[in-house]
Amino acid sequence: MGQQYRVAVLPIVSARGLTKKFDDFEAVRGIDFEIARGEAFGFLGPNGAGKSSTMRMIGCVSPVTSGTLRLFDLDPATSGKEIRARMGVVPQQDNLDSELTVFDNLVVYGRYFDIPRAECKSRARELLDFVQLSDRADSRVEPLSGGMKRRLTIARSLINQPELLLLDEPTTGLDPQARHILWDRLYRLKQQGVTLVLTTHYMDEAEQLCDRLVVMDGGRIVAEGSPRELIAQHSTREVLELRFPAGTNAERARSVTDLGERHEILPDRILVYADDGESVLHEVHARGLSPESALVRRSTLEDVFLRLTGRSLVD
Amino acid sequence: MTLLKRIWKTNLTLGFVQPILFLLGMGLGVGSLVDARTASSDALGGMGYLAFLAPALLATTAMLVGAFESTYPVLAGFKWEGTFDSMAATSLTTRQIVAGQLLWWATRVSLAVVGVTVVLVVVPDTRSWGLVPATLSAVLCGLSFSTTVGAYAATREYDQSFNYVQRFVVTPLFLFGGAFYPIEALPGILKPIAWVTPLWHGVELTRGFVLETIGFFAVLGHLAVLFAYITLGLYLCDRYFTRRLYR
Numbered sequence: 001m002g003q004q005y006r007v008a009v010l011p012i013v014s015a016r017g018l019t020k021k022f023d024d025f026e027a028v029r030g031i032d033f034e035i036a037r038g039e040a041f042g043f044l045g046p047n048g049a050g051k052s053s054t055m056r057m058i059g060c061v062s063p064v065t066s067g068t069l070r071l072f073d074l075d076p077a078t079s080g081k082e083i084r085a086r087m088g089v090v091p092q093q094d095n096l097d098s099e100l101t102v103f104d105n106l107v108v109y110g111r112y113f114d115i116p117r118a119e120c121k122s123r124a125r126e127l128l129d130f131v132q133l134s135d136r137a138d139s140r141v142e143p144l145s146g147g148m149k150r151r152l153t154i155a156r157s158l159i160n161q162p163e164l165l166l167l168d169e170p171t172t173g174l175d176p177q178a179r180h181i182l183w184d185r186l187y188r189l190k191q192q193g194v195t196l197v198l199t200t201h202y203m204d205e206a207e208q209l210c211d212r213l214v215v216m217d218g219g220r221i222v223a224e225g226s227p228r229e230l231i232a233q234h235s236t237r238e239v240l241e242l243r244f245p246a247g248t249n250a251e252r253a254r255s256v257t258d259l260g261e262r263h264e265i266l267p268d269r270i271l272v273y274a275d276d277g278e279s280v281l282h283e284v285h286a287r288g289l290s291p292e293s294a295l296v297r298r299s300t301l302e303d304v305f306l307r308l309t310g311r312s313l314v315d
Numbered sequence: 316m317t318l319l320k321r322i323w324k325t326n327l328t329l330g331f332v333q334p335i336l337f338l339l340g341m342g343l344g345v346g347s348l349v350d351a352r353t354a355s356s357d358a359l360g361g362m363g364y365l366a367f368l369a370p371a372l373l374a375t376t377a378m379l380v381g382a383f384e385s386t387y388p389v390l391a392g393f394k395w396e397g398t399f400d401s402m403a404a405t406s407l408t409t410r411q412i413v414a415g416q417l418l419w420w421a422t423r424v425s426l427a428v429v430g431v432t433v434v435l436v437v438v439p440d441t442r443s444w445g446l447v448p449a450t451l452s453a454v455l456c457g458l459s460f461s462t463t464v465g466a467y468a469a470t471r472e473y474d475q476s477f478n479y480v481q482r483f484v485v486t487p488l489f490l491f492g493g494a495f496y497p498i499e500a501l502p503g504i505l506k507p508i509a510w511v512t513p514l515w516h517g518v519e520l521t522r523g524f525v526l527e528t529i530g531f532f533a534v535l536g537h538l539a540v541l542f543a544y545i546t547l548g549l550y551l552c553d554r555y556f557t558r559r560l561y562r
């Protein structure tokens with residue numbers, strides 16, 4: 001690789017054979033990825049896939065067991081402090097200081113980065129404005145809703161004006177409205193040029209936010225690409241979902257297996273993968289099968305995951 | 316300053332009320348019994364029991380508060396609240412996190428100890444300039460416990476472990492560490508145990524300073540032991556905090 005080329009496209013994060021072991025349990029099993037500056041990059045996978053373990057290594061709070069990891073072209077093992085100074089972290093569990101007010105949570109956190117107090121205060125005001133919590137500045141943390149706490153944690157992670165923002169399951173456990181507010185804020189950050197790295201087990205979140213993502217399962221990366229590429233590569237354009245009366249799924253499935261390109265039999269429904277779902281549905285009706293309900297929809301990352309692992313993302 | 320705000324919110328009753336109760340109960344009650352018998356009074360070096368007991372309460376209070384502040388609050392920082400984890404993700408080093416914690420312990424212990432000092436100023440038997448170095452020594456005694464117990468807490472998963480600290484360290488020391496009677500009264504094998512515990516050194520210092528019965532070299536010796544404990548405790552904190560936070 002030529003020197004000039006390296007400088008031009010130097011990834012903000014790169015990993016080769018990245019592995020994390022806890023005693024003799026291998027949570028991350030040799031994964032490779034590169035994240036470009038300005039990109040929104042996702043780790044999509046079910047619980048226990050190794051997403052948080054990976055994020056903690058990227059966050060320089062968990063030593064790499066083997067393989068290489070570089071951030072800003074620095075080594076976390078020797079430059080953890082410098083790297084952390086340029087990065088913001090939203091952990092899976094909010095760890096706000098319940099003894100402090102909303103405003104002081106930001107100021108004190110800024111002080112941990114050695115940012116002058118006056119500067120911390122002015123940034124805290126701006127950030128509370130950004131996450132729409134200005135009116136709660138003097139409130140304690142406890143009475144805040146889950147979505148507000150999450151927004152405050154995001155504001156806190158931005159106090160050092162990071163180039164790279166790590167978000168571990170940013171919207172898990174939030175209601176749909178709170179999720180949309182959060183997505184909107186993250187989208188704005190991306191527009192401002194902040195590199196976003198997030199984990200999620202929601203395919204809609206991955207589709208909404210990520211330019212590119214890797215699908216993780218059992219500590220390994222099983223696929224990589226943009227949401228659109230992944231769907232094109234591993235699924236059909238459309239999916240026909242059929243529901244038959246309880247208990248008759250398996251039996252009815254036999255009469256549709258020749259339709260479409262592929263099918264999946266789930267406990268509560270049958271998925272038929274086809275580029276034209278409507279014509280398959282016509283054929284189903286023509287065969288005299290009468291499903292309780294039938295729905296034609298576009299393929300999602302959920303279908304990709306199902307295809308790759310044989311399991312659903314959310315159990 | 317923001318940290319100081321936290322301090323006022325936490326209550327000081329542990330530090331304040333307990334020593335006063337002890338002074339009243341033990342000092343006046345037991346004291347009147349002990350002092351009534353001249354022979355016993357001689358065993359204390361000819362002083363009243365109240366004067367013997369009261370200065371030691373500086374050290375015991377420091378121990379109680381110092382040890383307590385490094386049990387539940389420390390585990391909360393690792394486990395329930397994650398305050399330490401949030402710090403670990405910043406450009407702070409473990410050393411700085413531990414230093415901040417030391418400052419916090421020093422503040423908590425000082426507040427409690429100064430509360431007792433105020434009480435001792437009111438009591439005529441113990442009103443002396445010796446209260447100044449005695450108060451400082453008590454704080455060091457408290458920090459010997461904070462730092463070592465804090466390092467232990469960093470290795471714990473569950474708070475039941477702290478019952479052991481209370482039962483096998485704090486309570487026995489409280490009773491056998493020389494606060495209520497000279498450790499010379501203890502049976503043979505217990506004496507050397509008292510010698511190695513920070514509480515006894517703290518009690519010797521506080522009592523010695525207030526009653527002006529301590530010599531220069533004894534002061535140096537006791538202080539050296541307390542500083543040794545604090546140094547060891549800080550070293551272990553650095554080590555176990557790092558292990559816990561960056562795993």
Ligand SMILES: Nc1ncnc2c1ncn2[C@@H]1O[C@H](COP(=O)(O)OP(=O)(O)O)[C@@H](O)[C@H]1O
Binds near residue numbers: 027045047048049053
């Ligand atoms: N500190 C730890 N000690 C032991 N095992 C761990 C630890 N952290 C995570 N694991 C295990 O590693 C696996 C992956 O966990 P994690 O990275 O949290 O997955 P995810 O975030 O994708 O749900 C899980 O089986 C989990 O139990």
Ligand SMILES: [Mg+2]
Binds near residue numbers: 052053092
């Ligand atoms: Mg996780």
